[in-house]
Amino acid sequence: MAHRRTRPAPHPPRTLCTHDPAEILVHASLLLGEPPRDSLLLIGVRPDSSTALSVRADLPEAPGAPWDLMIGRVLEPLASSGARRAAGAVILGDGREDIPAGHVEELGILSAARVLEIAAGRTGSAVLIGEVWVIAAGRARRVRLRGDGPGDGPAVEVEEPIALAPADATLAAVEAVAAGEMLPRQGPDPVIGALRAGLAAGGIAERRIAMPRPGIESVWRAALEALAALGDEPSSAPPDALMTACERVHELVGDLASVHRRDELLALVTGRGQGLGRISSERAIDVMTRSARRPHESIIAGGAWYEALRRIEAATRPSPGAEAADPPARMVSGWASTACLLSLLAWWNHRFATAGTLVVTVLEHRPDHSLARLALVMATHPVRPGWSPGPST
Numbered sequence: 001m002a003h004r005r006t007r008p009a010p011h012p013p014r015t016l017c018t019h020d021p022a023e024i025l026v027h028a029s030l031l032l033g034e035p036p037r038d039s040l041l042l043i044g045v046r047p048d049s050s051t052a053l054s055v056r057a058d059l060p061e062a063p064g065a066p067w068d069l070m071i072g073r074v075l076e077p078l079a080s081s082g083a084r085r086a087a088g089a090v091i092l093g094d095g096r097e098d099i100p101a102g103h104v105e106e107l108g109i110l111s112a113a114r115v116l117e118i119a120a121g122r123t124g125s126a127v128l129i130g131e132v133w134v135i136a137a138g139r140a141r142r143v144r145l146r147g148d149g150p151g152d153g154p155a156v157e158v159e160e161p162i163a164l165a166p167a168d169a170t171l172a173a174v175e176a177v178a179a180g181e182m183l184p185r186q187g188p189d190p191v192i193g194a195l196r197a198g199l200a201a202g203g204i205a206e207r208r209i210a211m212p213r214p215g216i217e218s219v220w221r222a223a224l225e226a227l228a229a230l231g232d233e234p235s236s237a238p239p240d241a242l243m244t245a246c247e248r249v250h251e252l253v254g255d256l257a258s259v260h261r262r263d264e265l266l267a268l269v270t271g272r273g274q275g276l277g278r279i280s281s282e283r284a285i286d287v288m289t290r291s292a293r294r295p296h297e298s299i300i301a302g303g304a305w306y307e308a309l310r311r312i313e314a315a316t317r318p319s320p321g322a323e324a325a326d327p328p329a330r331m332v333s334g335w336a337s338t339a340c341l342l343s344l345l346a347w348w349n350h351r352f353a354t355a356g357t358l359v360v361t362v363l364e365h366r367p368d369h370s371l372a373r374l375a376l377v378m379a380t381h382p383v384r385p386g387w388s389p390g391p392s393t
């Protein structure tokens with residue numbers, strides 16, 4: 001089924017019922033634009049009970065030192081966004097599908113407990129996380145810390161599981177429907193899965209880069225055409241469509257490792273339909289932050305260009321842990337550029353949670369990435385685009 005266009009997230013944020021795990025799961029799907037899978041989710045809440053930055057991070061194969069470091073990095077932007085507490089959830093699978101036996105205890109509860117312990121041990125302007133839900137196989141268990149553990153440490157309290165309410169029965173879903181939005185598609189995107197598999201399978205050689213390179217607009221449009229030919233169901237596409245799409249995506253992302261070509265694509269995408277002619281990357285940022293110009297319909301969330309960029313970012317995102325061979329450094333740099341571009345477009349679309357999640361992921365791989373740092377400031381501070389989403393979007 002084709003992914004339908006949805007309105008950008010309205011402002012002020014929706015109501016969040018943190019005591020109900022089904023509400024958190026649906027709220028997260030609406031904020032991120034897609035259902036979270038195998039994720040740690042933290043939704044920041046300000047003193048006035050409005051939602052602040054929300055972040056999602058991939059779960060590790062097992063909690064450990066890298067996991068602890070990642071949690072610390074996630075908590076920092078939450079605090080700077082004005083959040084004073086956060087609703088937490090560890091989501092296994094998509095939260096409703098069946099998962100392997102023992103996965104809840106071996107990964108879910110251990111991960112939830114570690115999040116609570118690290119948050120409780122932080123000093124200064126820490127974000128209060130009083131509980132974390134472990135959501136899996138249509139059920140949820142609440143994990144809390146008690147102060148009466150052995151020695152000076154807290155003890156973990158795990159409540160009995162409860163059944164998740166149906167997604168369409170939640171307040172978050174009702175508010176979304178009333179606002180004219182559709183719930184994100186449940187289940188993985190088959191296009192992203194096919195592209196990831198095709199790129200990982202090899203056969204796309206690291207070619208010598210021809211000089212001079214074609215313009216970034218030509219490379220971008222070639223990738224768009226290849227993805228359009230692939231369609232929404234790759235299994236039904238012509239035999240060569242997947243390989244062609246993988247080659248065009250590989251070429252584009254490799255090109256975006258160049259800061260110059262990344263900025264050219266940012267200017268191209270941002271300036272589309274604005275009647276400004278060719279603009280610089282600095283002018284592109286200015287268009288998004290200081291004017292009342294609306295994004296072109298192709299880069300509104302759900303539009304053709306936005307969806308293509310979303311799929312390319314997800315298909316080339318480095319795998320967590322050591323489960324796959326490390327991709328070439330050029331491809332990681334190109335993916336980081338792609339994610340930053342998508343984050344800026346998400347921010348322009350008032351999808352601040354998606355914007356923040358993308359750049360936090362980039363900074364995990366590239367801590368000194370300058371554009372990611374700029375995008376994080378935009379996502380976590382009370383700066384908003386000059387236009388307001390209305391019924392026409």
